Amino acid sequence: MPETTGTTTAADGGETAAGAATGATIELEALTKVYPGNPQPAVENVSMEIKAGETVIFVGPSGCGKSTTLKMINRLIEPSGGRIRINGEDVTDIDPVKLRRKVGYAIQSSGLFPHMTVAQNIALVPRMIGWSKARIRSRVEEMLDLVGLDPGEFHNRYPRQLSGGQQQRVGVARALAADPPVLLMDEPFGAVDPITRDHLQDELIRLQHELHKTIVFVTHDFDEAIKLGDRIAVLRERSHIAQFDTPEAILTNPADDFVSGFVGAGAALKRLNLSRVRDVAITEYPTVTVEDPLQHIFDRLRDAGTNEILLLDRHRRPYKWLRRGDLMRARGSLARAGTLVHDTVTRDATLRDALEAVLTDNAGRVAVTGRRGEYTGVVDMETLMNSVHELLEADRLDALEHQHDLEETRTGQTQAEQEGFGGIGGRA
Amino acid sequence: MNFWDFLGSRHQQLLADAYQHASAVFQCMVVATLLGVLIGVVTYRSEWAGNLATVSTSTILTIPSLAMIGLLIPIVGLGVPPTVTALTLYGLLPIVRNSIVGLRGVDPALVDAAKGIGMSRAARLLRVELPLAWPPILTGIRVSTQMLMGIAAIAAYASGPGLGNEIFRGIASLGSKNALNQVLAGTLGIIILALLFDAAYVLLGRLTIPRGIRA
Numbered sequence: 001m002p003e004t005t006g007t008t009t010a011a012d013g014g015e016t017a018a019g020a021a022t023g024a025t026i027e028l029e030a031l032t033k034v035y036p037g038n039p040q041p042a043v044e045n046v047s048m049e050i051k052a053g054e055t056v057i058f059v060g061p062s063g064c065g066k067s068t069t070l071k072m073i074n075r076l077i078e079p080s081g082g083r084i085r086i087n088g089e090d091v092t093d094i095d096p097v098k099l100r101r102k103v104g105y106a107i108q109s110s111g112l113f114p115h116m117t118v119a120q121n122i123a124l125v126p127r128m129i130g131w132s133k134a135r136i137r138s139r140v141e142e143m144l145d146l147v148g149l150d151p152g153e154f155h156n157r158y159p160r161q162l163s164g165g166q167q168q169r170v171g172v173a174r175a176l177a178a179d180p181p182v183l184l185m186d187e188p189f190g191a192v193d194p195i196t197r198d199h200l201q202d203e204l205i206r207l208q209h210e211l212h213k214t215i216v217f218v219t220h221d222f223d224e225a226i227k228l229g230d231r232i233a234v235l236r237e238r239s240h241i242a243q244f245d246t247p248e249a250i251l252t253n254p255a256d257d258f259v260s261g262f263v264g265a266g267a268a269l270k271r272l273n274l275s276r277v278r279d280v281a282i283t284e285y286p287t288v289t290v291e292d293p294l295q296h297i298f299d300r301l302r303d304a305g306t307n308e309i310l311l312l313d314r315h316r317r318p319y320k321w322l323r324r325g326d327l328m329r330a331r332g333s334l335a336r337a338g339t340l341v342h343d344t345v346t347r348d349a350t351l352r353d354a355l356e357a358v359l360t361d362n363a364g365r366v367a368v369t370g371r372r373g374e375y376t377g378v379v380d381m382e383t384l385m386n387s388v389h390e391l392l393e394a395d396r397l398d399a400l401e402h403q404h405d406l407e408e409t410r411t412g413q414t415q416a417e418q419e420g421f422g423g424i425g426g427r428a
Numbered sequence: 429m430n431f432w433d434f435l436g437s438r439h440q441q442l443l444a445d446a447y448q449h450a451s452a453v454f455q456c457m458v459v460a461t462l463l464g465v466l467i468g469v470v471t472y473r474s475e476w477a478g479n480l481a482t483v484s485t486s487t488i489l490t491i492p493s494l495a496m497i498g499l500l501i502p503i504v505g506l507g508v509p510p511t512v513t514a515l516t517l518y519g520l521l522p523i524v525r526n527s528i529v530g531l532r533g534v535d536p537a538l539v540d541a542a543k544g545i546g547m548s549r550a551a552r553l554l555r556v557e558l559p560l561a562w563p564p565i566l567t568g569i570r571v572s573t574q575m576l577m578g579i580a581a582i583a584a585y586a587s588g589p590g591l592g593n594e595i596f597r598g599i600a601s602l603g604s605k606n607a608l609n610q611v612l613a614g615t616l617g618i619i620i621l622a623l624l625f626d627a628a629y630v631l632l633g634r635l636t637i638p639r640g641i642r643a
Binding site: 074076097098099100101102103104105107108109111112113114115116117124125128158159160174175184 | 537538540541542543544545546547548551555556559560638639640641
């Protein structure tokens, strides 16, 4: 559903125009990198437009030039040809040091300076651009909070005293410290274990939900690309763009064999990664809390119309599933009755996570929780199957429409070339 | 006169010599450190310049110290100038080599990160590369100091300052009753000074190497 994504991005942009943090557009125009002594360019003629507040993923096999392309955006690698425009301003020839202070940069294995504390690392860019001490101090606390690390605990630690995942969080905090509109990430989660990577990806999604930066993210992991990207650029050798589209479109309608090879098997399962629990219908479930009197709980069980009810704890977090008769068997003791809730999903979890949880649950349902773990609803097998069918149907329609559009543009192009505008196409 | 009596009667002279010895080594080390790190900083980025710096400083080190001082006398005269020149030149090699090795040993990903977050070349060098290369540089300075302690004794040959004077006097009057005491006092003095300096470097390392990279 490319349209939906499009409108979301536009809406995000509108929202953030009022807020402090906002993304910037990035335009790459015929960007080329030729290394001396090598007749083949490493990156050849890459043009793309990245919208403000959008997360774009460069994905491709190793050595395809995706990293080189990324590093040309902040000119860590000077382009041999082409232009880069950020928010319409041509930055191809400005002082690279100035450019980089406006562009956040996070790399694999965090790139934290081991001789500086976490706070000093985060404070680097704000210090360079001359913020006041007080402002820097509060910003550091804010950033640590933002990436989910307790400022009091982590402030004075050195990078080697952190786990890989924590280091990566600090790396992201450092990149975002001076509130740059653009964030470049070069395989940032490549060196952490799969579980941590999953957490970090979720965190990044949450962050981006709050901040609406323009993020360009390089990875060779297509699943990561699907999970994080608003749009994905599948790159082949010399950074040629094989397809640049929404994850949905790439999954349901890969442009060619190269892309479908990269997508790999199990596109339908991967599609589940693209939708979140909040997008599907969450069923309301009868609930009681531990503070309710027993009589009330009995009444609810009898009137509920379902076989069981969900018992919430004092903070309204899912606690136990109570079946009819459980209370009887436990002689009225809530402490002994029912089965503990061992797995919940958040509203931001992907449908794939939800499916996983539902499949492993012995009764085929899982409780959905909000930000602080409080109960918001339940997802079961039936809801999931219905939503997946709807999603796939919608994708198919989109793909058909998309194909139609493509054919139309191609016809248009051919006509244009025949009419003598072929010069530009010929150079590309 | 036994050794202790000798020390008792000559302690003023010995302390003055020891002070001059330490002071000469210390001052030459300051100059050698500044010069050595500077040479390192200027040359580490280029393969051949770095090698040239290492090779030329190690060539200096192969010149026998007595010959070096002897050669310097006609050029700079007697006394302090040849001592300082020779000590500084000898002190260079460990510092230059360790600076180059240390600076080249900084993880390229970190340099990349420093560039990527917008640090200028000077900031990169001062805030990232040199601090990270500091432990090996400090090791170089320590080795250098130990070496200069010994070499400084030769300075007495050119009427330079320091404990070398005791040793040379002793050697010159071999057979006399205080000759051995003089040589012994000079040598032991140098060893004690060297140990004191080393202890100072350990302390300096504690104070200047950030906790995050301390071994």
